[in-house]
Amino acid sequence: MKLYYAPGACSLSPHIALLEAGLPYDLVKVDLRAKKLENGDDFLKVNPKGQVPALVTDDGELITEGPVIVQRIADKVAAKNLAPARDSAERYKLLEWLTYINSELHKNIGPMFNPMLSDEAKGVFKDRATSKFKYVDSQLAGHDYLMGKQFTVADGYLYVMLRWADGMKFDLSGLNNLLAYKDRVAARPKVQQALVKEGLVKAA
Known part of the structure; x- marks a missing residue:
């Protein structure tokens, strides 16, 4: 491949x-x-x-x-086990996470890389994405990964968004579940x- x-x-x-x-x-x-x-x-x-x-x-x-x-x-x-079995309830939960990351995080943070975008516009996107990260933080309570104890392909995607947020100087202080999660994923050898x-x- x-x-x-x-x-x-x-x-x-x-x-x-x-x-x-x-x-x-x-x-x-x-x-x-x-x-x-x-x-x-x-x-x-x-x-x-x-x-x-x-x-x-x-x-x-x-x-x-x-x-x-x-x-x-x-x-x-x-x-x-990077994704639950096809047609299982857990697989649809994975799809839900992948869709959320793609539409609510990726599509809000991505435009901020455009150098033509005004600071005001970037602020709007940052506020939107930060509110979405707050939701993710709430869902990570008591979980190692998005789907629980098992790392899945959704975690790799969310980790990339967190790297982008770091580069854009997002203030994620107080989102302790999310910050611990980021460190946990980053520590994986692969x-x-x-x-x-x-x-x-x-x-x-």
Whole structure:
């Protein structure tokens, strides 16, 4: 498989999932501004959407959209329990979390990376996202991970949003469940491995 990524982008979520799953893959870095690969090839010929993540399977199938990609990865290694069984009540809960992270966190924090956005507009997005983080904090009470004791692909996605929030100087003080959760996910060896592979942290 090939994962097309940009360092620290939302493609970090399926990158973490691939490592947690123990699946072999190749990383292909994308310049999102130029829509070019490192070798100069046109990324739009790989993914006409021009966005990461994009996953190309061993049989050549292109899969886009992070929440879909991570479920595909999890389903390839069901024994790893990175996603509950298909059609189970727990699977729909995972879908609920992936959708919430995608629509309420990702879509509010993402626009803040736009340098053309005014500080006032960024403040609106930050306030919205912070209120959503408060909800997540309430749901993490007594839980190690979003689904309870088991790490799932939704946790990798939420962790990326928390990294973005750090970069944007969000004030998450007082959200003790969420802050402890962030540290717990960050301490996972495969999460650290993904960060090192993307050049986001130095190898220990």
